[in-house]
Amino acid sequence: MAENGEADQEQVVKKLAYNFSIVRHTDMPEEMKEEAIAMCASAFEKFDNNNENAAKLVKDSMDKRFGTAWHVVVGEGFGFGVTHEAKHMLYMFYGGSLAVCIWKCC
Template identity: 90%
Template sequence: MTETGEAEQEAVVKKLAYSFPIVRHTDMPDEMKEEAIALCVSAFEKFDNNNENAAKLVKDSMDKRFGTAWHVVIGEGFGFGVTHEAKHLLYMFYGGSLAVCIWKCC
């Protein structure tokens, strides 16, 4: 009985340890960056296991707030090389290995 309690406690600790965003690269202004990060976190909480819907929510919100032509990729184990408008790129991790790339195309 103590083994299952320890396993549950360990799972909770791991979940808490990775429940914050880690920004790897960005050239966005601070206000835009903070809003994009907040949008990503709320999308992950709303669509826990559906990256497609989370990406759509972030893209639609960024389009409404900062103009059209935003692109969002959410997933694990991907690389990217994109041409983007200056000061409109964010690459971050959330929940451990879940990566997010947001950029506005020229």
């Protein structure tokens, strides 16, 4: 019984340790960047194991808040090269290895 409680505690600690974002590149204004990170965090909490739905939620939220033509890619182990509007790009990691790229097309 004690081992089961210790395993549960360890799992809670792991979840807490990886629920933060690491911004690798951005040229967004600070306010836009913070809102985009918050949108990503809420989408990943809502759709824990479904990256496609999380990306759609982030895209729809960005379209409503900052105008249309936003694109979002969520996944692990991908590379990219995009043309984007100036001051409208964010590339970050969330929860360890989950990468997110958000950009607005010209």
